[in-house]
Amino acid sequence: MEAPLPEPEPLKALIESLRRLPGVGVRSARRMAYHLLQHDQPGAEQLSRALSSALRDLRHCARCNGFTEEEICATCSNPKRDPSILCIVETPADQNMIESSHGYRGLYYVLMGRLAPLEGIGPDELRFDRLLKRVDDGLVKEVILATNFTAEGETTAHYLSELLQSRGIAVSRLARGVPAGSELEYVDAGTIAWALMERRST
Amino acid sequence: MEAPLPEPEPLKALIESLRRLPGVGVRSARRMAYHLLQHDQPGAEQLSRALSSALRDLRHCARCNGFTEEEICATCSNPKRDPSILCIVETPADQNMIESSHGYRGLYYVLMGRLAPLEGIGPDELRFDRLLKRVDDGLVKEVILATNFTAEGETTAHYLSELLQSRGIAVSRLARGVPAGSELEYVDAGTIAWALMERRST
Ligand SMILES: [Zn+2]
Ligand SMILES: [Zn+2]
Numbered sequence: 001m002e003a004p005l006p007e008p009e010p011l012k013a014l015i016e017s018l019r020r021l022p023g024v025g026v027r028s029a030r031r032m033a034y035h036l037l038q039h040d041q042p043g044a045e046q047l048s049r050a051l052s053s054a055l056r057d058l059r060h061c062a063r064c065n066g067f068t069e070e071e072i073c074a075t076c077s078n079p080k081r082d083p084s085i086l087c088i089v090e091t092p093a094d095q096n097m098i099e100s101s102h103g104y105r106g107l108y109y110v111l112m113g114r115l116a117p118l119e120g121i122g123p124d125e126l127r128f129d130r131l132l133k134r135v136d137d138g139l140v141k142e143v144i145l146a147t148n149f150t151a152e153g154e155t156t157a158h159y160l161s162e163l164l165q166s167r168g169i170a171v172s173r174l175a176r177g178v179p180a181g182s183e184l185e186y187v188d189a190g191t192i193a194w195a196l197m198e199r200r201s202t
Numbered sequence: 203m204e205a206p207l208p209e210p211e212p213l214k215a216l217i218e219s220l221r222r223l224p225g226v227g228v229r230s231a232r233r234m235a236y237h238l239l240q241h242d243q244p245g246a247e248q249l250s251r252a253l254s255s256a257l258r259d260l261r262h263c264a265r266c267n268g269f270t271e272e273e274i275c276a277t278c279s280n281p282k283r284d285p286s287i288l289c290i291v292e293t294p295a296d297q298n299m300i301e302s303s304h305g306y307r308g309l310y311y312v313l314m315g316r317l318a319p320l321e322g323i324g325p326d327e328l329r330f331d332r333l334l335k336r337v338d339d340g341l342v343k344e345v346i347l348a349t350n351f352t353a354e355g356e357t358t359a360h361y362l363s364e365l366l367q368s369r370g371i372a373v374s375r376l377a378r379g380v381p382a383g384s385e386l387e388y389v390d391a392g393t394i395a396w397a398l399m400e401r402r403s404t
Contacts, residue, residue: 006276010256017249047219048253074208
């Protein structure tokens with residue numbers, strides 16, 4: 001819906017910026033803008049500040065590629081975690097889901113995406129060179145592929161499996177307890193714990 | 203879902219700020235944050251800037267109470283609009299819906315809310331004194347009540363009707379062509395045009 005009334009420029013700009021958020025259409029964007037301006041100006045200020053501070057202060061962990069304020073994130077620097085197993089996930093949300101299953105005490109690598117040739121996302125875009133460097137630290141004995149069980153996640157797992165096995169690394173994939181076609185983020189923690197235990201070599 | 207992994211502070215703050223948006227739960231907030239940081243940093247910057255500029259530059263129109271950068275908004279200063287009819291709406295979104303029906307050429311007043319005694323929103327909170335001052339400009343002959351057809355919108359319309367009629371102003375309400383219990387923003391423009399034509403005195 002195009003607003004037929006002349007909207008002031010800052011309001012228009014705010015609505016357009018909110019529309020860029022995933023899952024937000026023009027109607028929700030407009031509601032959000034009105035809500036912030038009319039009922040939650042402190043919330044608007046807080047969001048503005050949170051965005052710029054996140055952009056300024058967050059970077060990718062040199063080891064796992066997840067978001068962190070430090071050179072190395074808290075998970076990667078935790079001496080209690082087993083450095084011989086590396087679990088590869090697509091996103092930090094997937095990492096959180098694995099972690100919440102309480103079935104895993106190894107380390108992680110976050111791809112921040114998946115192979116999607118149609119969108120022009122290949123091994124270079126996902127920086128597989130960084131992943132290989134990470135895997136070659138002399139401590140990693142096994143890699144668990146925990147990409148999503150979608151077409152693209154499976155492709156990514158298959159590609160990584162070949163790549164890593166050719167370098168003599170043991171590779172496993174989460175067991176197919178995870179319902180096919182689903183995204184890890186939406187699977188319950190119990191199923192994930194089970195899939196971790198039942199993981200099979202590829 | 204509480205993230206079981208230690209999340210860096212700026213990421214946590216960003217997720218919490220996004221959660222304050224209407225209709226956004228913790229899971230969507232996390233997705234939005236990851237999306238902005240990983241795939242749309244320009245979008246994040248743009249949103250941050252849009253929020254602070256909207257907070258800085260927008261104010262309420264001295265005549266209609268809508269959002270504007272000027273003292274008086276473009277709609278209120280438009281000499282082609284009929285100053286003898288004033289349409290009272292709850293929000294700018296409702297105003298847009300009325301406007302998109304192309305059935306109205308008068309002016310508007312935006313309440314920026316509705317009477318909601320349970321939430322502590324009464325005539326004082328909605329600044330009905332400003333509304334009365336606006337109506338007393340010597341030009342307004344008729345007020346059209348276009349609050350929502352919800353319980354609170356009806357209460358607001360009823361209250362305003364008594365208040366305005368006691369001051370000798372002709373008051374009408376949108377015809378009940380608008381489905382009862384619904385919000386104007388979600389009604390099609392044709393129904394609204396019809397309801398405007400069929401409006402009845404209260
Ligand atoms: Zn890390
Ligand atoms: Zn105005």
